[in-house]
Amino acid sequence: MNTSNDAAIVFDRVSLAYGGRPIISDLSLDVGRGEIVCIIGPSGCGKTTALRMAGGLVRPLDGTVRVLGEPLTEPRRDVAIVFQDYGKALLPWRTAAANVSLALEAAGTPRSERPERIRTLLAKVGLASHEDKYPTEMSGGMQQRIQIARCLAQDPAVLLMDEPFGALDAMTRQGLQDEMLSIVAETGATVFFVTHDLEEAVYLGDRVIGLLPNPGRIGIDLKVDLPRPRDQLETREMPEFLRLRRTLFDFIEKAEA
Amino acid sequence: MKRSWWKGLVVPAALIVAAEIAMRLSNTTSMSLAAPSDILAALLRALFDGSMLVATRDTLASAGAGLLLGGLLGLLLGMIFGLIPIVNRLMEVTVEAIRPIPSVAVLPIAMLVFGFGYSMEIAIVAFSCLWPVMILTRAAMAGIEPRLIEVARALRLSTTQRIAKIVLPAALPRIMVAVRLAAAIALVVAVTVEIAANPLGLGYGILVAQQGLQPDLMLAYLVWIGVVGWSLNATLAFAEKRLFGRAAQVEAAGA
Numbered sequence: 001m002n003t004s005n006d007a008a009i010v011f012d013r014v015s016l017a018y019g020g021r022p023i024i025s026d027l028s029l030d031v032g033r034g035e036i037v038c039i040i041g042p043s044g045c046g047k048t049t050a051l052r053m054a055g056g057l058v059r060p061l062d063g064t065v066r067v068l069g070e071p072l073t074e075p076r077r078d079v080a081i082v083f084q085d086y087g088k089a090l091l092p093w094r095t096a097a098a099n100v101s102l103a104l105e106a107a108g109t110p111r112s113e114r115p116e117r118i119r120t121l122l123a124k125v126g127l128a129s130h131e132d133k134y135p136t137e138m139s140g141g142m143q144q145r146i147q148i149a150r151c152l153a154q155d156p157a158v159l160l161m162d163e164p165f166g167a168l169d170a171m172t173r174q175g176l177q178d179e180m181l182s183i184v185a186e187t188g189a190t191v192f193f194v195t196h197d198l199e200e201a202v203y204l205g206d207r208v209i210g211l212l213p214n215p216g217r218i219g220i221d222l223k224v225d226l227p228r229p230r231d232q233l234e235t236r237e238m239p240e241f242l243r244l245r246r247t248l249f250d251f252i253e254k255a256e257a
Numbered sequence: 258m259k260r261s262w263w264k265g266l267v268v269p270a271a272l273i274v275a276a277e278i279a280m281r282l283s284n285t286t287s288m289s290l291a292a293p294s295d296i297l298a299a300l301l302r303a304l305f306d307g308s309m310l311v312a313t314r315d316t317l318a319s320a321g322a323g324l325l326l327g328g329l330l331g332l333l334l335g336m337i338f339g340l341i342p343i344v345n346r347l348m349e350v351t352v353e354a355i356r357p358i359p360s361v362a363v364l365p366i367a368m369l370v371f372g373f374g375y376s377m378e379i380a381i382v383a384f385s386c387l388w389p390v391m392i393l394t395r396a397a398m399a400g401i402e403p404r405l406i407e408v409a410r411a412l413r414l415s416t417t418q419r420i421a422k423i424v425l426p427a428a429l430p431r432i433m434v435a436v437r438l439a440a441a442i443a444l445v446v447a448v449t450v451e452i453a454a455n456p457l458g459l460g461y462g463i464l465v466a467q468q469g470l471q472p473d474l475m476l477a478y479l480v481w482i483g484v485v486g487w488s489l490n491a492t493l494a495f496a497e498k499r500l501f502g503r504a505a506q507v508e509a510a511g512a
C-alpha cells in the first residue's frame with residue numbers, strides 16, 4: 001500500500017481490539033488532501049472506531065495513523081470532529097455563539113477578535129440571527145449547524161464527520177449536505193465522512209469505502225466520478241450515480257449476510 | 258397551585274390554636290411546654306433585647322465558615338476522586354472508613370485540639386459537610402456527558418480550561434444540590450455542638466433557657482432555629498435560580 005506523505009490521513013496497517021476482540025484488523029487506507037472520502041458498512045463494522053482513531057481519540061493497538069504527515073498520538077486542533085449526537089456534543093449552558101467561541105478560546109484567539117469570527121462562522125452555517133439562542137431552543141438541524149460552526153472555528157485541515165446528518169429529516173439533511181460541500185470547496189479541507197446512507201455517500205464523496213465487519217477491514221473502494229458542484233436533483237439522476245448506488249447496495253447486502 | 262397556597266397552613270394554624278386553648282384551659286406549669294402566645298412573646302423579647310440576634314450571628318458564622326471550609330475541601334476531593342479513577346480506587350477504603358463516623362463523635366477530639374470556641378465548632382461543621390459534598394461532587398463528575406469530555410480533548414483544552422469551561426458548569430446543578438444539603442447539615446451540626454459543648458450561639462441559648470426553667474424561651478429558640486433554617490434554604494434556592502438558572506433548567510430538562 002502506498003503511504004505517501006502527501007496524504008492527509010494515512011492508516012498504515014492499523015489494528016485495534018476491545019477486550020481481546022478484534023474490531024479493526026490490518027487496515028491500510030490513504031485519504032488524499034482535499035479529498036472527500038465516505039465510509040459505509042454494516043452496523044458495528046468499526047466505522048466510528050476508525051474515525052475516532054483518525055481523530056486521535058483512540059490509539060491503535062498496532063500500526064500507525066498519520067495525519068498531514070505526522071504520526072498521530074493525540075487529538076490535533078486542525079482536525080475537527082463532528083459528532084453524530086449534536087445534542088450531547090454542545091454545551092447546553094452556552095448560547096450558539098458561546099459554543100462556537102469554545103473552539104476559539106481553546107485556540108487562544110484574542111477576546112477582541114472572537115465576536116467577529118463567531119458572527120462570520122454562524123453566518124456561514126446559516127445561523128446569523130440565532131447567536132443568542134441556547135441549543136435546547138433550536139431544532140436538530142440548527143444544533144448540528146452550531147457544531148459544524150464550532151468545528152470550522154478550528155480552521156480544520158481535516159474534518160471527521162460521524163453520521164452528522166443521520167438524525168435529521170430528509171429536507172434538512174439535503175440542505176446541510178450542500179452547505180457542507182460548498183464550505184469544503186471553499187476551504188479545501190479533507191473530509192472523512194461516515195454514513196449509513198449509501199446515496200449520501202455517493203452524493204458527497206470523491207471516493208466511497210465500504211468496510212466489512214468482524215473484524216473491520218476494507219471490502220470495497222469505489223471512485224466516484226460525478227461532476228461538481230453536485231446537484232440534489234441532477235446528480236442523483238445520473239446513470240453513474242445509480243450504478244454506484246447499485247454496486248454499494250449489493251456490497252452492503254453481501255456484507256450483512 | 259396559586260389559589261390554594263394557604264391550604265397547607267390550615268393544619269398548623271389549627272394545631273397552634275388547639276395548643277393555645279389546651280394550655281390556657283389546663284393551666285399547667287410545665288418545664289417543657291408553653292402556650293404559643295407565651296412562646297411568641299418570649300421570641301419577640303429575645304429578638305428585641307438582641308440576645309437572639311447575637312446567638313444567631315454566632316451560629317450562622319460558625320455554620321457558614323464550616324460549610325465554606327468543608328464544602329470547598331469536599332468539592333476539591335470530589336473532583337479529584339471523580340476525575341482520576343486511580344486515586345478514587347486507592348482512597349476508597351479510607352474514605353468509607355472515615356465517612357460513617359458521626360460528626361458529634363469527633364467532638365471530644367476537636368475539643369482537645371481546638372478547645373471551646375469558634376474553631377472547634379467550625380472544624381466539626383466542616384467535617385460533617387465535607388463528606389456529602391465530596392460524595393455528590395464525585396457522582397456529579399461521573400454524570401458528566403462523556404461526549405463533552407471528548408469535545409474538550411478534541412479541542413485540546415488545557416486542564417484548567419477543561420475544569421472551568423466544561424467540568425464545573427456541567428456538574429454545577431448537582432453541586433448546588435450538594436451545597437444545599439450541606440447547608441442544612443451545617444446548621445444542624447452547629448446547633449448540636451452548641452447544645453453539647455460549645456458555649457455559643459442558638460444551641461447554647463436553648464440549653465440555658467432549659468436549665469433556667471424557661472420553656473417559653475427554649476421553645477422560642479426552637480421556633481427561631483426553624484425560621485433560620487427555612488430562610489437559609491430559601492435564600493440558597495433563590496441564589497441558585499438567579500445565578501445558575503440556565504444550567505439548572507437544562508438539568509431539569511435532561512432529567
Ligand SMILES: Nc1ncnc2c1ncn2[C@@H]1O[C@H](COP(=O)(O)OP(=O)(O)OP(=O)(O)O)[C@@H](O)[C@H]1O
Pocket residue numbers: 018019023041042043044045046047048049050
Ligand atoms: N469502547 C468500546 N468498548 C468495547 N467495544 C467497543 C467500544 N467501542 C466500540 N466497540 C465495539 O466495536 C465494534 C465497532 O464499533 P463502531 O462503533 O466502530 O461501529 P460502527 O461501524 O460505527 O457501527 P454503527 O454503524 O452502528 O455506528 C462494535 O462491535 C462495538 O460494540
Ligand SMILES: [Mg+2]
Pocket residue numbers: 047048049162
Ligand atoms: Mg458508528
